[in-house]
Amino acid sequence: MTVTTSSPASAATSTPARRQRQKLGDLKVAMIFLAPATLGFVVFYIWPTLRGAYLSFTEYSLLQPPEFNGLQNYERMVQDSFFWNALVVTVEYVVINIGLQTVLAVFIAMLMYRLTKSITVRAVILLPYLIANVVVALVWYWMLDFQVGIVNQALTWVGIDPIAFFGESHWAIPTVAGINIWRHMGYTALLVFAGLQMIPSYVYEAAEVDGSSEWQTFWRITLPLLRPVLVMVLVVTMIGSFQVFDTIAVTTQGGPINATRVIYFYIYERAFTRFDFGYASAMAMVLFAILAVVSLLQLRLLRAKESDLA
Amino acid sequence: MRKALTPSRAVAWACLIVLMLLTLFPFYWMLRTAFSDNTQLAGHPSSLLPVETTLGAFKRVLGLATVEEAQAQGGSGASVNFWLYLRNSLVVSTVTTVCQVFFSAMAAYAFARLRWPGRDKVFALFLAALMVPPIFTTLPNFVLIKNLGLLNSFAGIILPGALMTPFAIFFLRQFFLGINRELEEAAMIDGAGHRKIFFGIIIPMSAAPIATLAILTYINSWNDYFWPLLVGQQENVRVLTVALGVFRSQTPQGGPDWAGLMAATLVAALPMIILFLAFAKRITNSIGFSGIK
Numbered sequence: 370m371t372v373t374t375s376s377p378a379s380a381a382t383s384t385p386a387r388r389q390r391q392k393l394g395d396l397k398v399a400m401i402f403l404a405p406a407t408l409g410f411v412v413f414y415i416w417p418t419l420r421g422a423y424l425s426f427t428e429y430s431l432l433q434p435p436e437f438n439g440l441q442n443y444e445r446m447v448q449d450s451f452f453w454n455a456l457v458v459t460v461e462y463v464v465i466n467i468g469l470q471t472v473l474a475v476f477i478a479m480l481m482y483r484l485t486k487s488i489t490v491r492a493v494i495l496l497p498y499l500i501a502n503v504v505v506a507l508v509w510y511w512m513l514d515f516q517v518g519i520v521n522q523a524l525t526w527v528g529i530d531p532i533a534f535f536g537e538s539h540w541a542i543p544t545v546a547g548i549n550i551w552r553h554m555g556y557t558a559l560l561v562f563a564g565l566q567m568i569p570s571y572v573y574e575a576a577e578v579d580g581s582s583e584w585q586t587f588w589r590i591t592l593p594l595l596r597p598v599l600v601m602v603l604v605v606t607m608i609g610s611f612q613v614f615d616t617i618a619v620t621t622q623g624g625p626i627n628a629t630r631v632i633y634f635y636i637y638e639r640a641f642t643r644f645d646f647g648y649a650s651a652m653a654m655v656l657f658a659i660l661a662v663v664s665l666l667q668l669r670l671l672r673a674k675e676s677d678l679a
Numbered sequence: 680m681r682k683a684l685t686p687s688r689a690v691a692w693a694c695l696i697v698l699m700l701l702t703l704f705p706f707y708w709m710l711r712t713a714f715s716d717n718t719q720l721a722g723h724p725s726s727l728l729p730v731e732t733t734l735g736a737f738k739r740v741l742g743l744a745t746v747e748e749a750q751a752q753g754g755s756g757a758s759v760n761f762w763l764y765l766r767n768s769l770v771v772s773t774v775t776t777v778c779q780v781f782f783s784a785m786a787a788y789a790f791a792r793l794r795w796p797g798r799d800k801v802f803a804l805f806l807a808a809l810m811v812p813p814i815f816t817t818l819p820n821f822v823l824i825k826n827l828g829l830l831n832s833f834a835g836i837i838l839p840g841a842l843m844t845p846f847a848i849f850f851l852r853q854f855f856l857g858i859n860r861e862l863e864e865a866a867m868i869d870g871a872g873h874r875k876i877f878f879g880i881i882i883p884m885s886a887a888p889i890a891t892l893a894i895l896t897y898i899n900s901w902n903d904y905f906w907p908l909l910v911g912q913q914e915n916v917r918v919l920t921v922a923l924g925v926f927r928s929q930t931p932q933g934g935p936d937w938a939g940l941m942a943a944t945l946v947a948a949l950p951m952i953i954l955f956l957a958f959a960k961r962i963t964n965s966i967g968f969s970g971i972k
Contacts, residue, residue, distance in 0.1 A: 393796065394794035395794055395795050396796065399793045403786050403801075406848065409843040410842075410845075412823075413838070414811065414816060415808075416819070417815075417817075417819035417823065418808075418811055418816055420822075421815050424818065424819060431822070477695070480694055483691065489959075490695070492960075492963050493699050494699065495962070495963055496952075499955050499962070500902070500948050500951060501901070501903075501951070502904060503920045504920075507940055508708065508941070509705065510927075511937050517721050517937075519725060526725070551701075556966060583687075611812075614904075619923075619924055637814075637905075640821075646818065653815045653818055654815070656812060664810055
């Protein structure tokens with residue numbers, strides 16, 4: 370990550386008069402330049418964040434004004450088995466998705482790093498990421514069709530019974546996860562690839578001089594030095610995968626029997642098909658809290674990076 | 680690094696090629712199915728070439744076939760109006776991109792090139808908004824758009840993203856910070872104001888990153904599903920992604936119109952594929968940099 374927080378070097382601080390003038394600096398001009406963005410920021414980010422927090426303590430059906438009801442939504446949530454199911458299913462999705470995707474991405478990145486710098490190869494790997502979730506979901510829905518999908522055709526061909534990828538509860542989440550891994554692994558691989566390129570070559574030269582094997586070099590040098598990038602990648606993908614929605618909305622709609630009713634989809638259903646807006650906001654609040662904890666953990670882990678490459 | 684094709688390098692190449700094929704195969708399958716005759720499709724599920732090659736599916740999707748023809752080919756017979764959805768997607772993505780990039784560039788200029796008290800704090804606040812998960816702001820934003828009477832209008836779909844995103848500001852600020860101050864100061868001595876510096880120096884010098892950001896924004900906006908699903912249900916403003924969802928739910932349950940669906944997905948994905956082919960290098964190179972996303 371290349372976050373630069375330092376301000377640009379102060380320009381000449383020649384005369385006191387000039388310094389005086391610069392105290393307020395370009396405030397007036399800045400206000401003009403910032404006006405549209407600030408309007409958007411306040412109206413569509415800050416205000417809804419505050420309002421979302423407030424709505425989570427209300428009963429609100431969209432038809433009548435929200436009515437404050439204290440912690441009722443949260444109490445209800447604790448007893449709502451669908452909510453807990455949604456959390457469990459989401460975590461299952463996140464674990465499969467992140468686990469496989471990270472391993473695959475590192476693998477692809479290593480392959481590219483050692484074999485080719487070709488833009489074409491990288492572009493091919495990235496391509497699925499640029500296609501809408503909805504399109505990706507539909508293509509895979511077709512390819513994974515129980516009867517005529519090409520994947521099951523291929524399975525039958527090698528002697529495996531066809532699998533009802535979307536129809537069986539224990540297959541549904543891994544299937545959705547697999548689809549999204551296909552879409553995202555190239556993107557993640559490119560992030561890792563960028564990280565690999567930042568590792569100075571003298572480290573590898575030293576390892577080679579010491580007679581370190583390829584495998585040793587990977588585990589003892591590449592992976593540890595890649596840690597900051599990996600942590601960043603893990604958190605970005607984790608925050609993303611907690612919010613899986615499009616694929617499920619297009620394929621399983623939460624089924625079969627709640628097997629893919631992830632938290633995001635459940636919030637959507639509560640809010641927009643049952644108009645239970647207060648309750649939906651409360652659940653969004655919990656999701657927010659979970660993601661905040663994940664982000665904080667990331668910051669902790671990122672801090673630790675300074676010891677790696679001193 | 681060694682270049683000779685050792686056995687291990689051959690294996691590695693084989694792995695990479697398999698992965699690339701795995702990446703490309705669904706695109707091919709989409710193409711193959713879209714050119715197939717839907718009624719014949721089920722009979723030859725593993726044919727690698729289109730089954731009874733025909734443009735029928737595209738005709739159905741683009742509304743060039745009559746209802747009877749469509750139904751005979753296994754379509755739903757419901758009117759699909761992809762030209763309209765295509766136009767809607769174009770309007771939404773274009774306006775969103777132009778506005779978002781322009782206003783974010785203005786804000787980035789204020790954060791990168793202007794000096795004013797509290798600047799870094801305000802910027803940190805903008806960045807903090809990256810942390811808020813979209814669903815959390817989406818619910819109240821929906822209420823707001825509804826109360827403003829903007830449901831099922833382009834304004835309703837476009838507004839929340841039109842004025843800024845924290846990411847766009849962050850992205851451009853990075854580049855603006857790197858621009859040499861001397862040029863700017865020379866221009867000031869010549870009597871140029873900030874407006875002139877912004878339009879005459881900063882923007883032209885950042886043409887490349889601005890173009891990259893615009894392309895990424897365009898793709899994201901084109902692919903967006905959740906927000907247009909909530910706010911733009913009605914046909915007159917329905918975008919392609921939402922239309923695809925509707926099309927999918929309308930297709931006959933027993934024997935879905937797969938050829939039609941794949942033709943539709945192809946039509947929806949094609950503009951992005953073309954955009955990608957045209958700017959592959961730029962997009963690919965920007966991924967490592969942009970990290971945060």
